[in-house]
Amino acid sequence: MSYKDRLSDIKRDVPASVTSQIVDIFAAAIAAGELGPDDKLPPTRELAEFAQVNHLTAARAYRRLAELGLVTARVGQGTFVRVGVQNGAGSGAERDNTDWQFYALPEQLETYGDRILAEMFRQAGRDDVIPLMVGYPANKLLPAEVLAKVTAATLEEHGSRVHQYTDIEGAAELREQIAGLHRAEGCEDSPDQIVVTTGAHQAMTLAARAILRAGDTVACESPTFPGSIEALRKTGSSVLPVPVDEGGLDIDALEILLRRRDIRLLTLQPRLHNPTGRDLAPERRERLCELALRYGFFIVEDEAYGPLRFEGEAPAPLRAMLPSHVVCVSSLSKTVSPGMRTGWVAASGPVLDRIVHEKRNDDMHSATLTQLVAARFLAEGHYGPQIERATAYYRERCDALIAAVERHLEPVVSFVRPLGGGHVWLTFRDALDERDLYDEAVRQGVTFLPGGAMMAERPRATHVRLSFGYLDPDELAEGVRRLAVAVRAVRPRPRREALPIT
Numbered sequence: 001m002s003y004k005d006r007l008s009d010i011k012r013d014v015p016a017s018v019t020s021q022i023v024d025i026f027a028a029a030i031a032a033g034e035l036g037p038d039d040k041l042p043p044t045r046e047l048a049e050f051a052q053v054n055h056l057t058a059a060r061a062y063r064r065l066a067e068l069g070l071v072t073a074r075v076g077q078g079t080f081v082r083v084g085v086q087n088g089a090g091s092g093a094e095r096d097n098t099d100w101q102f103y104a105l106p107e108q109l110e111t112y113g114d115r116i117l118a119e120m121f122r123q124a125g126r127d128d129v130i131p132l133m134v135g136y137p138a139n140k141l142l143p144a145e146v147l148a149k150v151t152a153a154t155l156e157e158h159g160s161r162v163h164q165y166t167d168i169e170g171a172a173e174l175r176e177q178i179a180g181l182h183r184a185e186g187c188e189d190s191p192d193q194i195v196v197t198t199g200a201h202q203a204m205t206l207a208a209r210a211i212l213r214a215g216d217t218v219a220c221e222s223p224t225f226p227g228s229i230e231a232l233r234k235t236g237s238s239v240l241p242v243p244v245d246e247g248g249l250d251i252d253a254l255e256i257l258l259r260r261r262d263i264r265l266l267t268l269q270p271r272l273h274n275p276t277g278r279d280l281a282p283e284r285r286e287r288l289c290e291l292a293l294r295y296g297f298f299i300v301e302d303e304a305y306g307p308l309r310f311e312g313e314a315p316a317p318l319r320a321m322l323p324s325h326v327v328c329v330s331s332l333s334k335t336v337s338p339g340m341r342t343g344w345v346a347a348s349g350p351v352l353d354r355i356v357h358e359k360r361n362d363d364m365h366s367a368t369l370t371q372l373v374a375a376r377f378l379a380e381g382h383y384g385p386q387i388e389r390a391t392a393y394y395r396e397r398c399d400a401l402i403a404a405v406e407r408h409l410e411p412v413v414s415f416v417r418p419l420g421g422g423h424v425w426l427t428f429r430d431a432l433d434e435r436d437l438y439d440e441a442v443r444q445g446v447t448f449l450p451g452g453a454m455m456a457e458r459p460r461a462t463h464v465r466l467s468f469g470y471l472d473p474d475e476l477a478e479g480v481r482r483l484a485v486a487v488r489a490v491r492p493r494p495r496r497e498a499l500p501i502t
Contacts, residue, residue: 003029022061069104130479170196173375186320203329210354223454248280277418303330309420400473404480430492446482
């Protein structure tokens, strides 16, 4: 029986709707090859006659077929079977062919930041390059033996609890310990104001989704962590950059922006900023809080690198100054264990409820076992010694990297020494093409994080981020030497042509 005969035999006394029956008939005809690639379907009025339905029902059926990726409409020509939709409908090799998915899946726009983050993780596993782009800690820094003992004790104490669901906001023991860390820094956070997340990136994503809607305008530091830019953009918001200098976020530039645009949210790293390693200057902190009160916007404070200070006295978190406006995100990834994926967000008021709602929709809760392990690690007093160890480790490698930059690159770059964190931010005195420089660096056996990936706007100068937490001092020195060779091989270009990788 042909599909047209089946269309004339639509049932009205069955649970399936008339529209769904029409869709199923066409889908079966396409799968069986009765309707082949690029075959034209009957016009909607003709379909309405076949199926004895009204024209709107026929149009609705074709629209549903298009949503399923089976057909495509061509203006002025009609509706046609998509080329490739039958791949995988047969047996053997055809059944394993996934090319049809390109037609069925919605379009995905991969951003520059997406590609750079994927590249960072890929490069960490290579033996033939020195990955100066990798921004997470080396294995030797992680307290593996301590965590093994803490994990064993956790399993013995909690038994089957570690395999069960826990609170959406996080295990009570861990929230209590995190609140204690915040109180030690001057914040008045209670455990009820903490939501445990799967890393700081999820914390940033949840906060952005809780606050923003498509079409909103947000501001962020430039440069900043690429994941922050991606989290903001994926809400459908317009992301506007605010420049950063030696004193942190340029508050004058932010105030000009606030006079011109309605900003709902600002993201920044006021302590040991990634990538510059600098703090927001004290006078700027005061003005930022005044502006938040005056203009009524949220501040998302990223504290991922906050504990890793080499120089100077640590200022209090912004959340300690203005908890009604500041949402704080942080994690143990840069200090204790990236693999545990232990992050959190602290907030007050209705925004906290919305963050919990987003967490519930995202993954219900973070892993119970790692939460309880992290709670015991903190409760037993291991965190303080680990921070001291990590700080000394990062400081030694920072010194090694800067010495190498001064030796091999100082004539062609400028930088400000970081106060802590895990990175050095270089600006080239003469603009270079990022793509050319990166490709040549890989040929020389070294990688870096291109500055364009850390900026919401197209940069007018050439910047690179070099990270020092993953490598040993001799590797850092050799990596910078190789980068210098790459720089000499790439011809400087006019500033207006110094475009990022696209």
